[in-house]
Amino acid sequence: MPVFGPIWTPLIPSTMPPEQVAEFAPAYVLLASDEASYISGAVLPVTGGKPIL
Structure with missing residues (x-):
């Protein structure tokens, strides 16, 4: 019996697990x-490699 639902693939970022x-x-x-100790005023994005648009 086929299973229908979302398909996870690393090629589609919106389907990646949280x-x-x-x-x-x-x-x-x-x-x-x-x-x-020398890091101040820096923004360090922790995005998991995803671009922030």
């Missing part, structure tokens, strides 16, 4: 670390 908290954690750890 981001998980664990995917954002490395950015938060970087910003909380001593290595980020």
